[in-house]
Amino acid sequence: MKASNVVTLLFIAMIFAVSMENAQAQKGGQMVRLARLVIDEAQLESYRQFLKEEIETSVKVEPGVLTLYAVFEKQNPTHLTILEIYADTASYRAHLKTPHFLKYKNGTADMVKSLELVEVDPLVPGMKIK
């Protein structure tokens, strides 16, 4: 294969890669996840306070944290699910380094009995809460 053909192929591959990235950006590039946790019953009230403070601070001060919607099961209040929506993966990575997240993570480490993180695709990406 001639060198000029190799250059042409590399150029086509580069255009393709850039257009894929643009397509991703046009989709909004949001990162959406479900976190499913089980909390130690004896420490549930303390856990709820840690989580509430962390959520309220994150949504208030981090533009890239679009929501952290946490719900506790009525029949099983130690079981919770959090719908997490970040503007993009960079926002998520920045979130992990914030003092309020680290305070929550370290403060609740021995309260969390199990944690499952499930990557998800929203059916209607622009959906809001009225």
Add this chain to the structure above:
Amino acid sequence: MKASNVVTLLFIAMIFAVSMENAQAQKGGQMVRLARLVIDEAQLESYRQFLKEEIETSVKVEPGVLTLYAVFEKQNPTHLTILEIYADTASYRAHLKTPHFLKYKNGTADMVKSLELVEVDPLVPGMKIK
């Protein structure tokens, strides 16, 4: 017990009941639920179309449907979770009678392999999606 005392007791009980009801109303009276479904893989694309139309119509035309945020698991696309928020139980009951909900319910009856409805309490009731 004298009749006047009975009247006084009934009056106190009435005041108590009314104040409890007000407390509930002040909490917003929202109904929040997680629906967890598993869909027949062979009919997944058709199911997604039914659900998308139902969700978009509900949120658009029903003021009491505050969100229906549906997510499909990336590793297991037949598994989905819907965060459902209604302004109150009356809004939810009205939703069940709408033509768009009935079209979805009847149209997808043989596509849904399992359905679990979990009543939940939000940690931060006024939380939105930015």
